[in-house]
Amino acid sequence: MLNRDSNSISNQLASRGITWKLNPPSGPHFGGIFESGIKSTKYHLKRIIGSQVLTFEEFYTILTxxxxxxxxxxxxxxxxxxxxxxxxxxxxxxxxxxxxxxxxPV
Structure with a gap:
């Protein structure tokens, strides 16, 4: 059933002129601007968290x-x-x- 749904979605996208361009798993540099955002997020999380172990709520607060x-x-x-x-x-x-x-301002 999943394959049939997947084919249906692919056909609908193709009929609208939409093509998939996937990044290879070993090539994050293909991602461009969104990979830059991921890099920035990781950088700040590493600086804030370091080696601490956080609860879900603490991690969620920092991520927000x-x-x-x-x-x-x-x-x-x-x-x-x-x-x-x-x-x-x-x-x-x-x-x-x-x-x-x-x-x-005051």
Whole structure:
């Protein structure tokens, strides 16, 4: 049944002009930009966790914070205007504002 469903999906995708381009298991460098995101996530997780053993809740909390930090990076170059401190981030597309915000001025 799985093979029949798989063939059905493949036929529907082919009829829409969609082709699969899979990365070889031994070639993560074929992944381009999404592999860069995975590399960044691993880097920050290794720096934060080190050799600690975490509970699921602790790991989930850290992973959520790393996700928020990575999705708060600017997508475009920052403005030279000192009054404009907000930059376009992936968070703007997710929730309409940065996931990690700057402190409010006094």
């Amino acid at each position: 914070k790393v996700e928020a930090m990575l999705n708060s990076r600017p997508l475009v170059e920052l403005s030279s205007d000192p009054d404009e401190v907000d930059a376009l981030t992936a968070g703007h597309f997710l929730i309409g504002r940065p996931l990690i915000s700057l402190p409010e």
